[in-house]
Amino acid sequence: MNCTKHPNVPAVAQCSNCGAGVCTECAEITEPARESCGVLCVDCYKGELERTITSAKKKNGKRLTRVLISSILYLIGVIAAICGVLEIMDGAGDGVPILILGIVLCGLYTGLTWKKAAQDKHDRDEMQNGATYVITDDGIYKKDAFWLKLVYFFIGVALGVIMTPVNVIRGSVTYAKFKKLIKGMQKELSALN
Ligand SMILES: [Zn+2]
Ligand SMILES: [Zn+2]
Numbered sequence: 001m002n003c004t005k006h007p008n009v010p011a012v013a014q015c016s017n018c019g020a021g022v023c024t025e026c027a028e029i030t031e032p033a034r035e036s037c038g039v040l041c042v043d044c045y046k047g048e049l050e051r052t053i054t055s056a057k058k059k060n061g062k063r064l065t066r067v068l069i070s071s072i073l074y075l076i077g078v079i080a081a082i083c084g085v086l087e088i089m090d091g092a093g094d095g096v097p098i099l100i101l102g103i104v105l106c107g108l109y110t111g112l113t114w115k116k117a118a119q120d121k122h123d124r125d126e127m128q129n130g131a132t133y134v135i136t137d138d139g140i141y142k143k144d145a146f147w148l149k150l151v152y153f154f155i156g157v158a159l160g161v162i163m164t165p166v167n168v169i170r171g172s173v174t175y176a177k178f179k180k181l182i183k184g185m186q187k188e189l190s191a192l193n
Contacts, residue, residue, distance in 0.1 A: 110160025
């Protein structure tokens with residue numbers, strides 16, 4: 001059997017995806033995907049590379065959105081908190097509500113993430129053990145873990161006040177790293193075409 005891409009060169013392996021003959025040169029080109037996909041021919045490797053690029057791009061886009069939303073909320077929160085503190089020091093008006101609003105805004109994104117985690121936990125429990133119900137004079141209500149979600153939300157907010165800047169920095173660094181990786185893969189792909 002000869003290499004499908006290089007008809008005069010004997011194949012050393014078969015593509016694990018399409019069965020095409022793969023020569024030493026082709027095997028070297030597709031080496032980066034060896035561990036996850038086995039030996040690939042160049043065409044299947046290109047397809048694999050395209051899929052990887054698409055999903056990495058999508059993930060990185062979501063990462064950037066997360067970073068932007070949480071940093072914008074944090075910024076507004078800090079401004080509100082400072083306004084609240086200034087008003088309290090001024091003694092003119094009641095700055096406490098705006099201070100609290102500022103703190104909640106700072107941690108809002110993390111709070112919502114934690115609330116979602118509580119919802120997921122509740123859904124899992126419901127699936128495993130069945131739903132639970134409360135009977136009152138007004139009727140029967142399905143328990144929706146309201147307090148659990150509220151507690152999780154506020155734990156998230158409290159953590160978010162401290163953790164958001166760290167997460168924003170970490171998220172931005174990861175975003176830049178993946179952007180570079182994607183660029184490298186795109187370069188590799190266009191070199192193959
Ligand atoms: Zn193939
Ligand atoms: Zn070949």
